[in-house]
Amino acid sequence: MYHVKEAFYTLQGEGAQAGRASVFCRFSGCNLWSGREADRAQAKCTFCDTDFIGTDGINGGRFTSAAELAAHIHALWPQGAEKAVPYVVFTGGEPLLQLDSHLIATLHDLGYEVAVETNGTLLPPPGIDWLCVSPKGRNPLAITRGNELKLVYPQVDAPPEQFADLAFDHFFLQPMDVSPLALQTDTIVQATDYCMANPQWRLSLQMHKIAGFN
Numbered sequence: 001m002y003h004v005k006e007a008f009y010t011l012q013g014e015g016a017q018a019g020r021a022s023v024f025c026r027f028s029g030c031n032l033w034s035g036r037e038a039d040r041a042q043a044k045c046t047f048c049d050t051d052f053i054g055t056d057g058i059n060g061g062r063f064t065s066a067a068e069l070a071a072h073i074h075a076l077w078p079q080g081a082e083k084a085v086p087y088v089v090f091t092g093g094e095p096l097l098q099l100d101s102h103l104i105a106t107l108h109d110l111g112y113e114v115a116v117e118t119n120g121t122l123l124p125p126p127g128i129d130w131l132c133v134s135p136k137g138r139n140p141l142a143i144t145r146g147n148e149l150k151l152v153y154p155q156v157d158a159p160p161e162q163f164a165d166l167a168f169d170h171f172f173l174q175p176m177d178v179s180p181l182a183l184q185t186d187t188i189v190q191a192t193d194y195c196m197a198n199p200q201w202r203l204s205l206q207m208h209k210i211a212g213f214n
């Protein structure tokens, strides 16, 4: 059984695939936070910007088979878009708690490229086409290679230098979304300064938040 918080068609807003049309499938639950505000300060990941509890979001629900969830995802991709390779991004919560090779294979059969946004603490199933790892504080990485490493910045317990030698094709700093807006501006300035001083790293602004889509 797969538990999905929400699923929607949008543009990838982050990292090297930013701007690409994508179906997002947000799995429920995470291994680093319960998702409850009362638990946030004690959590292993304390700055999450996402509600991933339950299955009550748009197009959310419980799916008993890979075929059923794949069909649900495919129904969100536009009809008649034959020139584009269909793209699905599994996120969460932590998608590697639920994503399995059977679901990936079922989506491959429908022509999809399969992307994952993970905190990197769990081993991935085989077959993922685009793997984005986003380290969280001191939580040890089980994944040390992939397509992109996208570090939310700044994190006192996770400086970029700690990840710069890992086997990723792209390295991004994503300014931490914090409120109020004045502090957010600060994280953007800090990330910009770091990328200019360390050109291995590129800036990832969360396009969907700026442009106002999902």
Ligand SMILES: C[S@@+](CC[C@H](N)C(=O)[O-])C[C@H]1O[C@@H](n2cnc3c(N)ncnc32)[C@H](O)[C@@H]1O
Residues within 6 Å of the ligand: 030, 047, 048, 049, 050, 091, 092, 093, 094, 095, 117, 118, 119, 120, 133, 134, 150, 152, 174, 175, 176, 177, 178
């Ligand atoms: C909500 S997470 C879900 C996937 C996975 N659990 C993870 O942490 O990568 C999706 C992406 O949002 C990023 N993110 C979470 N909270 C953020 C924040 N406050 N500011 C900027 N990015 C954030 C994560 O680092 C990750 O790259």
Ligand SMILES: Nc1nc2[nH]cc(C(=O)O)c2c(=O)[nH]1
Residues within 6 Å of the ligand: 010, 011, 012, 013, 014, 024, 050, 091, 092, 117, 208, 213, 214
């Ligand atoms: N547009 C859009 N792009 C995203 N990239 C990563 C997201 C996520 O929450 O994992 C996300 C999201 O929620 N929306």
Ligand code: SF4
Residues within 6 Å of the ligand: 030, 031, 032, 033, 045, 046, 047, 048, 049, 050, 052, 092, 093, 094, 119, 136
């Ligand atoms: S690991 Fe990802 S989903 Fe889990 S609490 Fe942190 S940012 Fe949110």
Ligand SMILES: [Mg+2]
Residues within 6 Å of the ligand: 049, 050
């Ligand atoms: Mg998000």
